[in-house]
Amino acid sequence: xxxxxxRNIHKSYGDTAVIHGIDLEVAAGEFIVIVGPSGCGKSTLLxxxxxxxxxxxxxxxxxxxxxxxxxxxxxxxAMVFQNYALYPHMTVAQNMGYALKIAxxxxxxxxxxxxxxxxxxxxxxxLARRPRDLSGGQxxxxxxxxxxxxxxxxxxxxxxLSNLDAKLRVQMRLEIKALQRKLGVTALYVxxxxxxxxxxxxxxxxxxxxxAEQVGTPxxxxxxxxxxxxxxxxxxxxxxxxxxVAEAGAVRLADGTRLPVAVAAEGPVKxxxxxxxxxxxxxxxxxxxxxxxxxxxxxxxxxGTLDGVAQDFVASLPGVxxxxxxxxxxxxxxxxxxxxxxxxxxxxxxxx
Amino acid sequence: MEKRVIFKGVWLPLLxxxxxAAITAVFxxxxxxxxxxxSLFIPDPFGLSxxxxxxxxxxxxxxxxxxRASFVTTAIFSTLVTxxxxxxxxxxxxxxxxxxxxSGTYRTLLIWPYAVAPAVAGVLWMFxxxxxxxxxxxxxxxxGYDWNHVLNEAEAMGLVVVASSWGRISYNFLFFLAGLQAIxxxxxxxxxxxxxxxxxxxxxxxxxxLSPTTFFLLVVNVVxxxxxxxxxxxTITAGGPQQATTILVYKVYADGFVGQDLGSSAAQxxxxxxxxxxxxxxxxxxxxxxxxx
Amino acid sequence: xxxxxxxxxxxxxxxxxxxxxGVAFVFFPIWLAFVASTVTQADIVRPPMPLWPGPHLVDNxxxxxxxxxxxxxxxxxxxxxxxxxxxxxxxxxxxxLSAFAIVYFRFPFRRMFFWLIFITLMLPVEVRIxxxxxxxxxxxxxxxxxxxxxxxxxxxxxxxLFRQFFMTVxxxxxxxxxxxxxxxMRFFWDILVPMSRTNMAALFVIxxxxxxNQYLWPLLITTDPGMNTIxxxxxQMFPSGDDLAxxxxxxxTSILAMLPPVVVVVAMQKLFIRGLVDSEK
Numbered sequence: 067x068x069x070x071x072x073r074n075i076h077k078s079y080g081d082t083a084v085i086h087g088i089d090l091e092v093a094a095g096e097f098i099v100i101v102g103p104s105g106c107g108k109s110t111l112l113x114x115x116x117x118x119x120x121x122x123x124x125x126x127x128x129x130x131x132x133x134x135x136x137x138x139x140x141x142x143x144a145m146v147f148q149n150y151a152l153y154p155h156m157t158v159a160q161n162m163g164y165a166l167k168i169a170x171x172x173x174x175x176x177x178x179x180x181x182x183x184x185x186x187x188x189x190x191x192x193l194a195r196r197p198r199d200l201s202g203g204q205x206x207x208x209x210x211x212x213x214x215x216x217x218x219x220x221x222x223x224x225x226x227l228s229n230l231d232a233k234l235r236v237q238m239r240l241e242i243k244a245l246q247r248k249l250g251v252t253a254l255y256v257x258x259x260x261x262x263x264x265x266x267x268x269x270x271x272x273x274x275x276x277x278a279e280q281v282g283t284p285x286x287x288x289x290x291x292x293x294x295x296x297x298x299x300x301x302x303x304x305x306x307x308x309x310x311v312a313e314a315g316a317v318r319l320a321d322g323t324r325l326p327v328a329v330a331a332e333g334p335v336k337x338x339x340x341x342x343x344x345x346x347x348x349x350x351x352x353x354x355x356x357x358x359x360x361x362x363x364x365x366x367x368x369x370g371t372l373d374g375v376a377q378d379f380v381a382s383l384p385g386v387x388x389x390x391x392x393x394x395x396x397x398x399x400x401x402x403x404x405x406x407x408x409x410x411x412x413x414x415x416x417x418x
Numbered sequence: 419m420e421k422r423v424i425f426k427g428v429w430l431p432l433l434x435x436x437x438x439a440a441i442t443a444v445f446x447x448x449x450x451x452x453x454x455x456x457s458l459f460i461p462d463p464f465g466l467s468x469x470x471x472x473x474x475x476x477x478x479x480x481x482x483x484x485x486r487a488s489f490v491t492t493a494i495f496s497t498l499v500t501x502x503x504x505x506x507x508x509x510x511x512x513x514x515x516x517x518x519x520x521s522g523t524y525r526t527l528l529i530w531p532y533a534v535a536p537a538v539a540g541v542l543w544m545f546x547x548x549x550x551x552x553x554x555x556x557x558x559x560x561x562g563y564d565w566n567h568v569l570n571e572a573e574a575m576g577l578v579v580v581a582s583s584w585g586r587i588s589y590n591f592l593f594f595l596a597g598l599q600a601i602x603x604x605x606x607x608x609x610x611x612x613x614x615x616x617x618x619x620x621x622x623x624x625x626x627x628l629s630p631t632t633f634f635l636l637v638v639n640v641v642x643x644x645x646x647x648x649x650x651x652x653t654i655t656a657g658g659p660q661q662a663t664t665i666l667v668y669k670v671y672a673d674g675f676v677g678q679d680l681g682s683s684a685a686q687x688x689x690x691x692x693x694x695x696x697x698x699x700x701x702x703x704x705x706x707x708x709x710x711x
Numbered sequence: 712x713x714x715x716x717x718x719x720x721x722x723x724x725x726x727x728x729x730x731x732x733g734v735a736f737v738f739f740p741i742w743l744a745f746v747a748s749t750v751t752q753a754d755i756v757r758p759p760m761p762l763w764p765g766p767h768l769v770d771n772x773x774x775x776x777x778x779x780x781x782x783x784x785x786x787x788x789x790x791x792x793x794x795x796x797x798x799x800x801x802x803x804x805x806x807x808l809s810a811f812a813i814v815y816f817r818f819p820f821r822r823m824f825f826w827l828i829f830i831t832l833m834l835p836v837e838v839r840i841x842x843x844x845x846x847x848x849x850x851x852x853x854x855x856x857x858x859x860x861x862x863x864x865x866x867x868x869x870x871x872l873f874r875q876f877f878m879t880v881x882x883x884x885x886x887x888x889x890x891x892x893x894x895x896m897r898f899f900w901d902i903l904v905p906m907s908r909t910n911m912a913a914l915f916v917i918x919x920x921x922x923x924n925q926y927l928w929p930l931l932i933t934t935d936p937g938m939n940t941i942x943x944x945x946x947q948m949f950p951s952g953d954d955l956a957x958x959x960x961x962x963x964t965s966i967l968a969m970l971p972p973v974v975v976v977v978a979m980q981k982l983f984i985r986g987l988v989d990s991e992k
Binding site for chain 3: 437509540545645653671
C-alpha cells in the first residue's frame with residue numbers, strides 16, 4: 067500500500083503529443099478510476115504508471131520513489147489486463163504463482179500465498195485447471211488472483227470488465243470493490259463505462275483527448291461538473307445543453323424566456339439541465355413538446371423539443387408515463403440549484 | 419513485422435540469431451558465392467590451378483549439345499512427373515471427396531508414401547522392372563513385349579517418371595483433397611439445382627475455385643522434379659542410357675564429382691540457382707496473393 | 712463435399728473402385744518388396760518371383776541388420792537416425808531462437824537478416840554441392856555426423872513458421888510476463904516455447920522425414936561404408952558389373968529404410984498434415 071503521485075505527465079509518440087500534462091495525487095489505499103471515451107489516453111496513462119510505456123516528460127512517484135526509469139517488475143505494481151493475459155499452458159495455480167517463482171521465493175511460501183488468494187476469490191476448486199477450461203468470470207478472477215499474490219503497492223486495472231456480459235459485469239464490479247476495500251491496496255482503474263466509474267471510484271479522473279477534464283469524487287463530478295465534457299460524459303441520459311445569454315442574475319433563452327440563476331455571469335453561456343431534474347410543473351417556465359416516450363419501468367424518458375429553444379430535449383420522469391397519455395405541451399421547471407452554467411467559448415463551469 | 423511489445427537490448431538478439439546466421443553464412447552463402455566464383459574458371463589440364471575464363475564456361479555449356487539435351491530432358495521429365503503426379507492425385511482426390519464417410523481411411527492409406535525417399539522409390543520400381551528378375555518385366559515378356567530400360571531410352575524415361583511420380587501422389591492428393599473440401603457445399607448444390615451435371619460442375623466451378631491450390635502445387639512439383647528426383651535417377655538409370663535421363667541436377671553431379679570438371683559444374687550450379695530463384699520468386703509472389711483471398 | 716450430389720448406386724461403387732485402384736497402385740511396389748524380403752534368393756532369381764510372402768522373414772532381416780552387404784544395416788539405420796534427429800532438432804532449435812529475436816527485439820541488421828534467411832529458400836543443397844563439399848572437407852568433417860547434419864540445418868521455412876506463430880501471440884501475454892518480472896529469455900522459455908509445442912511437433916515430423924530421406928548429400932561426403940545412411944547405402948548394396956545382387960537382403964533393407972518415416976507419418980498423421988500445410992505457406 068503506497069501513495070501514487072503523477073506530476074505534469076506528458077507523452078508523445080514522435081511529434082504527436084497524446085498526453086498533455088496530467089497531475090494526480092493518490093492517497094494510500096484510495097481507489098481512483100480514470101474514465102473517458104476511446105482514444106482519450108487513459109490506457110496510455112495507466113501503462114505509463116505500469117512501466118510498459120515510457121514517460122516523455124514529468125515525474126512519477128510510487129511512495130517516495132521516483133520510478134520513471136524503472137522496469138515494471140521493479141515498481142512493485144500488479145496489473146489486471148483487459149483480456150486477462152493468462153498463460154494458456156499453465157494451470158491456475160501456476161499462473162498465480164509465476165511472479166513469485168521468478169522472484170525465487172520458496173515453494174512453500176508460493177503455495178501458501180496462492181492458496182490464500184484462491185480462497186479470497188473462491189478459486190479453490192479451479193487451481194489445477196487451465197485457462198481454456200474456465201469461464202470469462204473465472205478467468206477474470208484468476209487475473210486478479212495473480213495480482214493479489216504479488217502483494218503490490220499499487221493495483222492497476224485496464225478495463226478488466228469490458229469482455230464480460232452485462233450481468234457478470236455488475237457482479238464483478240461489486241467483488242472488485244469489496245476486495246480492494248478489504249485489502250486496502252491503492253488502485254488505479256481504467257474504464258470507458260461511467261457506471262463503473264461512479265460505483266467504484268473514491269475519486270475519479272475524467273479524461274478527454276489527453277487532458278484531465280476533472281478530478282473529484284463521483285458525486286462532485288455529477289453535481290458540479292467542471293467542464294462541458296464532464297457534464298455530458300457523466301450521467302445517463304446525458305445532460306441537456308441549451309444556448310442562452312447570461313445577464314444580471316438570469317439567463318435569457320432563444321425564445322426570450324428568462325430564468326433566474328444563482329450565479330453571476332455575463333455573456334453567451336450554455337445552460338445545462340439534467341433530464342432527471344426536469345419536473346412537470348403547470349406553471350413552469352419551459353414548454354416541452356413530447357415526440358417519443360421510452361418507458362423503462364422505474365422511470366420514463368420523454369424525448370421532445372423545447373419550442374424555439376432546443377431540438378432535442380430529454381426529461382426523465384419517475385414512474386410509468388404512456389406516450390398516448392402525454393399532453394401536446396408539457397410545462398416543466400428545473401430547480402435553481404440544478405441549473406449548470408458553462409461559458410460558451412471555453413466550456414468551463416461558471417460558479418461554484 | 420511489427421509487434422507493439424518488444425524487449426530491450428541489442429546483444430541478446432544478436433546472440434540469438436548468431437547460430438542461424440553462422441550456419442547460413444558458412445554453408446549457404448559462402449558455397450553459393452564460391453560456386454559463382456568458380457563458374458568463371460576452368461581447371462588446367464593437370465588440375466593444379468584454375469584459369470579465369472569469364473563467361474566462357476557458360477558459353478561452352480549453351481553451345482554444348484549434351485547440356486542442351488539435358489535441358490530438354492529436364493523439361494520433358496519435369497512436365498511428365500508434374501502431370502502424372504498431379505493428374506492421378508487430382509483424380510483420387512475428386513473420388514475421395516465424393517465420399518461422405520471413408521475419405522478419412524483412404525486419406526490415411528494414401529498419404530504415407532510421402533515418407534518414402536525418392537531413392538528408395540527408385541529401388542522399388544527398379545526391382546519390379548529389372549530386366550532379369552523383375553516381376554513386371556517378366557509378365558510383359560510373357561505378353562510378348564521385351565522390356566529393357568537399360569537399352570531403351572523411352573522406357574528408361576518412363577520408368578523414372580513413374581518412380582518419381584509415385585511417391586509424390588500422396589503430397590498432391592493431400593492438398594487437392596483439402597482444396598476440394600474447402601469449396602462450400604452450397605455452391606455445388608446450387609449448380610446442381612441449376613442443372614449442371616458432374617463434368618460441367620467440375621469444369622466451371624470446382625476447377626476455378628481449386629486454381630490457387632493447383633498453381634501452388636504446380637510450382638512445388640516442378641521444384642521437386644528438378645531437384646529431389648536425383649535419388650531416383652541415380653538409383654535406376656545413372657542418367658542413361660546414353661544420358662537420356664540425365665536431368666540438369668544429375669549432370670551437375672556427374673560433371674562435378676565424377677568428371678571432376680569443377681568449372682563446368684559450378685557454372686551449371688549457377689544456372690540452376692537462377693532457375694530455382696525464378697521459381698521461388700514466382701511461388702512467393704503468388705502465395706502472397708493467395709493469402710489475401 | 713463437392714460430390715454430395717450424386718453418389719448413389721453405381722456411382723458410389725465406381726468411386727470406391729477407383730480409390731481402391733489408386734491404393735493398390737500405391738501399395739503394390741511395397742508389397743512386392745516385402746514379399747521379396749521374405750523369400751530366398753533362389754526364388755527371386757528365377758522369375759516370376761512369388762507374389763505371396765514366404766517363410767524367411769526373420770532370416771533375411773537378421774542377415775540384413777547384422778551383416779548387410781557391405782555394412783550392417785543396423786549400423787546404417789543408426790546413422791540415419793542420428794542424422795535425421797540432428798537435422799530436425801537442429802533446425803527447430805535455431806529457428807526458434809531466430810524467430811524469437813526477429814519478432815520480439817529491435818537490433819541492427821534485423822531486416823537484412825530476415826531477407827537473407829529468405830534467400831536461402833532458393834539454395835537447396837543441390838545447387839551448391841561442390842563448394843559445400845569443399846567447405847566440409849576443409850573442416851575435416853567428411854565421413855562425420857556433423858558433416859551430414861550441419862549443411863542441412865539452417866532452415867528458412869521453420870523460422871518463418873515460428874515467426875508467423877509468434878506474431879499471433881497476444882502482446883498482453885508478454886506484458887503480463889514483464890510485469891511479473893520475467894526477462895526476455897524467461898519469457899521465451901517459460902511461455903513462448905510451451906505455447907509452440909504443437910508447431911514444434913508438426914514441424915518435427917516433416918523435418919525428420921526430410922532428414923532421414925537425404926540422398927545426394929550423404930552420398931557425396933561418405934566414403935567409409937560405416938558412415939552410410941540407410942537411404943543412400945541402399946544403392947551401394949548393389950554390385951557393380953554382372954554379379955547378382957543379394958535381393959532378399961536388399962529388399963529387406965529397403966523396407967527398413969521406409970519404416971521409420973512411415974511410422975512417424977502414420978502415428979502423427981494429424982500433426983504431419985498440419986506441418987505440411989503450414990510449412991508450405
